Amino acid sequence: MLLCIDTGNTNTVFSIWDGTRFLAHWRIRTDHRRTADEYYVWLSTLIAVQKFELQIDACIISATAPRVVFNLRVLCNRYFDTRPLVVGKPDCLLPMPPRVDPGTTVGPDRLVNTVGAYDRHGPDLIVVDFGTATTFDVVDRDGAYIGGVIAPGVNLSLEALHMGAASLPHVDVTMPATVIGTNTVACIQSGVFWGYVGLVDGIVDKIRAERDRPMKVIATGGLAPLFDQGFDLFDAIEDDLTMHGLRLIHDYNKETGDG
Ligand SMILES: Nc1ncnc2c1ncn2[C@@H]1O[C@H](COP(=O)(O)OP(=O)(O)OP(=O)(O)O)[C@@H](O)[C@H]1O
Ligand SMILES: CC(C)(CO)[C@@H](O)C(=O)NCCC(=O)O
Ligand SMILES: [K+]
Structure with missing residues (x-):
């Protein structure tokens, strides 16, 4: 096992x-x-x-x-x-090395997501991971990670508002009924929920324009389903993407390894 x-x-x-x-x-x-x-x-x-x-x-x-x-x-x-x-150590091989600036250490979770998503969905992908940070990992034609976007995570943003503003309470993220909040909690929920819908939508659009080709958007992370309530932001949601990628990288190293 x-x-x-x-x-x-x-x-x-x-x-x-x-x-x-x-x-x-x-x-x-x-x-x-x-x-x-x-x-x-x-x-x-x-x-x-x-x-x-x-x-x-x-x-x-x-x-x-x-x-x-x-x-x-x-x-x-x-x-x-x-x-x-x-993952990330020299003795752990990846099916495709990342193409990034020399000296850059890409987060291993992003590399792993890339491998998992390419296996299931093929080339030209944007993987969005709603973890501590909200990351966008771009997958090229050959499955290589070629860069992306790092934004603050949803829960970090909520926490930062609470920490930085004396009158703002801690709030859990949820989809508010209306954009215009009529109480403090509803205002915060609106800012974070609709803010992240806009962030994902806007960044995906800009990545597609920069790449100038169709790209599928695959979402993972605990909050992905929350942002998928009827907005068509994602082509697929996969809660096990990172684990799938880890297993694939393990198998790849076993096959290509010295044994
Ligand atoms: N509706 C929700 N509101 C707040 N948190 C949620 C909601 N749904 C899921 N979560 C939280 O999402 C988290 C799962 O997210 P995930 O594993 O992707 O990232 P993480 O553990 O927060 O971050 P990292 O992977 O960077 O450590 C869990 O802690 C879970 O409590
Ligand atoms: C961006 C996070 C925090 C997301 O978990 C992680 O992948 C990380 O620490 N990355 C290092 C920097 C980079 O990926 O370019
Ligand atoms: K994660």
């Missing part, structure tokens, strides 16, 4: 691939101080609940927070007796 670990800046997801399908997805808050032993206690509790025999023999990690990698490596070594593949 393959353990896929996707560490974002906010949450870390562990998924188990049994060779045919994902058996489980488990989510924990990202904290670089969490030790290998802490991860294992948490994991083994969830494994016990699921009541299946866990036999991890390979691991792959995507970590947008580089400091978490040390403890995740120890977890893989100590408890699963494997050396994990870490």
